[in-house]
Structures are given as structure tokens and as C-alpha cells.
Amino acid sequence: MEHSYSIGVVNSSTFGVYHSDLLEELRRFGEITRFTVDPNIPGDKLAAELRGEDFLIASVTPDFSEEFFNNQKDVKLIARHGIGHDNVDVEAATSVGVPVTRVLGPHERSGVAEVAVGLALDCLREFTSASISVQEGKWDKRKEFVGREISRAKVGIIGYGNIGSRVAEIIREGFKAEVMAYDPNVARAVIEKNGIQPVALEELLRTADIISLNASLNKDNHQMLSKEEFKLMKNNVVIVNTARGQLINEHDLADALDSGDVGAAGLDVVQTEPIEPENPLLDRDNVLIVPHVGGYSDYSLRKMDEKMVEDIKAVISGEIPEQVVNPEVFRNEDRVGILNESSSGC
Numbered sequence: 476m477e478h479s480y481s482i483g484v485v486n487s488s489t490f491g492v493y494h495s496d497l498l499e500e501l502r503r504f505g506e507i508t509r510f511t512v513d514p515n516i517p518g519d520k521l522a523a524e525l526r527g528e529d530f531l532i533a534s535v536t537p538d539f540s541e542e543f544f545n546n547q548k549d550v551k552l553i554a555r556h557g558i559g560h561d562n563v564d565v566e567a568a569t570s571v572g573v574p575v576t577r578v579l580g581p582h583e584r585s586g587v588a589e590v591a592v593g594l595a596l597d598c599l600r601e602f603t604s605a606s607i608s609v610q611e612g613k614w615d616k617r618k619e620f621v622g623r624e625i626s627r628a629k630v631g632i633i634g635y636g637n638i639g640s641r642v643a644e645i646i647r648e649g650f651k652a653e654v655m656a657y658d659p660n661v662a663r664a665v666i667e668k669n670g671i672q673p674v675a676l677e678e679l680l681r682t683a684d685i686i687s688l689n690a691s692l693n694k695d696n697h698q699m700l701s702k703e704e705f706k707l708m709k710n711n712v713v714i715v716n717t718a719r720g721q722l723i724n725e726h727d728l729a730d731a732l733d734s735g736d737v738g739a740a741g742l743d744v745v746q747t748e749p750i751e752p753e754n755p756l757l758d759r760d761n762v763l764i765v766p767h768v769g770g771y772s773d774y775s776l777r778k779m780d781e782k783m784v785e786d787i788k789a790v791i792s793g794e795i796p797e798q799v800v801n802p803e804v805f806r807n808e809d810r811v812g813i814l815n816e817s818s819s820g821c
Contacts, residue, residue, distance in 0.1 A: 480505030481549075482787065483528035486512060486536050487556050489776055490783060497780045504791060505529070514748065518542025525550070530787045532556050533563065535767065536748060541567035552576065552796075554786045556779055557770065558583050558637070561692040561719065565801050575800040576786045580637035582778035587743075587769035588641035591687050591717045592625075594741025597763050598713045599623045599685075604760065623684075625650045631683030632656040633676070633699075634690030634718065635666055642687050643671050655679055658690070680707040685715065692719040700724065705731035711738035717769045720746035729755035732762065743769045 482505050484490050491498030491507075501507060512524055514536035522543050525531065531553045533539065539553060544567040553563055555577040568575050597603055600622035608616040630646050632639045635658035647654045647670055655672040657679045666673040679686070686708070690696055700714070701724035714737055716723060725746055731737040739761040745754060748767055756762050770779065786796040795805050 480529040480787075480791065481527055482507045482530045482532070483525055484509045484532045485525070486510070486514070486534040487532060488534075489771070490532055490556055490780055493773065494777050494780050497777075497784050501784050501787065504787065512537055518544075519546045522546035530554065530790070532783045532787075535559070535562060537562065539563045539568070544568055544571045544573065547571075552786060552790045554783045554796075556783060559691060559719065560800050561721075563800075569801040569804055572804050574790070574796070574802075574804045576782075576796050577798050577800060578779050578782050579798055582782065583770040583775050584637050584641050586772040586775040587638045587717050588645055589772075590743055590765070590769040591638075591642045591689070591715050591741075592645050594715045594717070594743065594763060594765070595625060595630075595685050595687065595713060598715070598739035598741045598761075599625060599628075603763060625685070626652050628652055628684035629682055630654045630685045630687065631674075631679040632658075632671070633679065633686065633688050634658055635661045635671070636689065636691065638717070639687070639689030640669065642689055644669065647671065655683065677707065680704055682709070683712065684709060685713045688714070688716040688718045688722050690718055690722060692721050697721055698724040700728070702727040702730070705736050708736060710735055712736075713739050713741070715741045717743040720744040720748065726755055729759075732756075732759060739763070743767055 482501060484507060498507065510524060512521060516537050518540040519542050521537055525547065527549055529549060529551050531550055533553050533555050535557060539562060541564050544564065550573050553568065553573060553575045555563065555575065558578050558580060560575055560577050563575050565575055601620045605617065605620045625646060630652050632643045632654065635643065635656040639656065639658070643654045643656055646652050655674045656666050657674055657676045663673040699722055705727060728737065728740060732740065741763045743765050744767055745764065750757065750764065756764065789796040
């Protein structure tokens with residue numbers, strides 16, 4: 476291999492850590508550098524930090540904004556180490572001919588869905604609090620941990636896509652609970668054929684005992700659960716979010732938890748990650764927060780790492796990777812030239 480590339484791993488604490496053989500495979504193509512940057516770093520400073528990097532393996536932060544793409548000339552690919560790509564301005568990436576890829580949906584599907592169900596169970600049965608009471612020598616507190624059963628609950632799924640449909644499947648088939656789903660982008664017939672009841676958002680909010688957020692983030696659903704929506708919900712409702720923190724107004728959720736409009740919340744994601752010390756949801760007995768570990772199973776992480784390696788190898792070879800978010804860049808003649816140039820040295 477004559478041409479050696481620069482590969483930047485940005486804010487990912489797991490890529491290549493648990494499956495070092497994949498890291499070694501990628502080193503055949505160039506030098507790998509790990510970058511840890513402020514999640515809120517401005518685009519121009521991010522571009523300066525990453526100058527000279529041919530390929531980027533990107534975590535959920537920072538934002539690769541229009542300002543970033545306007546100030547960089549080196550990047551040939553941004554490979555998202557995850558399913559979501561809301562931290563990448565895809566339109567801006569497309570305008571400068573940078574393809575953006577993401578992990579295949581099935582790789583994280585069951586892992587994230589199982590975390591959603593686990594969070595719901597913990598909120599309903601208070602396993603974490605009960606365990607802490609034992610560690611503190613307060614066994615007699617067990618009479619305080621009278622919980623509720625998923626099997627007797629009405630469960631509402633917001634976002635019936637790759638992961639939401641798996642959450643619904645686990646709850647319906649495993650717990651035999653009544654499940655309803657809201658997703659304006661999925662046909663009613665698709666939802667109904669799996670034994671799930673398609674409903675309008677307002678009906679779901681008014682009738683669900685457990686609400687699981689599994690929607691991808693977009694400009695239309697930012698903070699889709701705020702004060703008005705919490706007021707519609709049944710008292711003591713449980714809210715689970717394994718999607719994106721920006722789907723919830725966290726200050727309004729804190730108020731709803733204090734008032735009893737919301738009984739408990741299980742969160743794998745928050746609006747700003749890592750979580751800020753002043754986040755209003757910290758230090759509450761009825762909130763369980765875990766640090767965005769939905770996809771952190773051994774299987775998921777290996778498949779995610781494999782996808783990053785495959786994407787970079789594909790672009791170097793002048794091929795089109797799977798799961799390109801902006802495939803139109805490969806229909807651009809200038810882009811084809813860049814790919815051919817990339818592959819010529821190998």
C-alpha cells in the first residue's frame with residue numbers, strides 16, 4: 476500500500492477498545508489518531524483541530540456543522556459510530572462532497588430495545604433503589620418497594636422504526652401487555668400487522684401507563700414532550716428515553732416529576748452529554764439515568780466497529796459503502812474523481 480491515510484476517531488470511547496483486531500486492520504491503511512473535543516466546540520475550531528484527517532469516525536458529539544464543512548478541505552468520509560446522524564449537517568456535507576455513513580439498524584436494534592425495557596422495569600419495580608437500601612442495611616424498607624407490572628400496563632411507543640418496533644415486540648410477546656404506537660412515517664397497516672395498535676400522539680399521551688421514546692431526532696420533533704404534553708399524560712406515567720435527549724424538555728420533565736404528573740423516568744440519553752452537573756434531573760429518587768449505553772453490548776460494539784472499518788475500506792477502494800445518508804454525493808462526477816484518486820495508491 477503506497478498511500479497512507481489519516482484516520483481520526485472523534486469523541487468515541489469504545490471504537491477499537493474491545494475489539495482491537497479491527498483497530499489493527501484499520502491501521503493497515505494509515506495512522507489512527509484519537510481526538511477528545513468539547514461537545515460544543517464551534518465548527519471552525521473543530522475543522523482546525525481535525526485538519527489533515529482523511530476519514531473521521533464520529534461519535535454522538537460534537538456537531539459537524541455547516542461551519543465545520545466550510546472550513547475543512549481534507550475529509551473524504553464521516554462514518555457515524557451509531558445509528559443516528561443528527562449531529563452531522565448532512566446538507567452541508569453533501570454540498571462539499573463528503574459522504575456520511577451510519578451503522579446498520581439491526582446492529583443496535585436488540586441492544587437498545589433491551590435497555591429501554593430494562594429502564595421501564597426498574598422504574599416500575601425500583602430495583603436500583605431497593606438494592607441501595609440493602610447495601611445501607613435497610614432490609615426492612617422492602618415494604619416500600621411495591622411496584623407495578625408491565626404485563627398489566629398500557630405501553631405507548633413513540634417512533635415505530637428499527638428500535639421502537641423491537642421494544643413493542645418484546646413487550647407484547649414477552650409480557651403480553653397492550654401496546655400502542657405513534658409514528659407518522661409508518662403506515663398503519665405495518666403497525667397493525669404486528670399486533671400493535673396505531674394511535675394518534677394525543678391518544679397515546681392520554682392513555683399510556685408507560686411511554687417509550689424511540690424516535691429519531693429531526694427539526695419537527697425537538698422537545699416534543701414538554702409542559703403541555705406532560706399535562707395530558709396519566710398521573711404516575713413512566714417515561715423511558717433511549718433515543719435522543721433533545722426530544723424532551725428536561726426542565727418541564729423535572730417539574731412534572733415534582734408535581735406527580737410523571738411518576739418516574741428512565742433515561743439513557745440527556746440533552747447535553749456528558750450530563751451537566753446542573754441538570755435538573757440529577758439527584759432525584761424517581762429518575763434513573765444511565766450514560767448512553769443502549770448500544771453497548773459486545774455484539775453491538777463489534778458490529779459497529781466492523782461497519783466503520785468496512786466504510787473506510789470501501790471509500791479507499793473507490794466503492795460505495797452501505798448506509799450512506801447522502802448517496803447523492805456519489806452521483807457527482809467530482810466526487811468520483813476524488814474516490815478514484817483515493818484508491819489509486821493501494
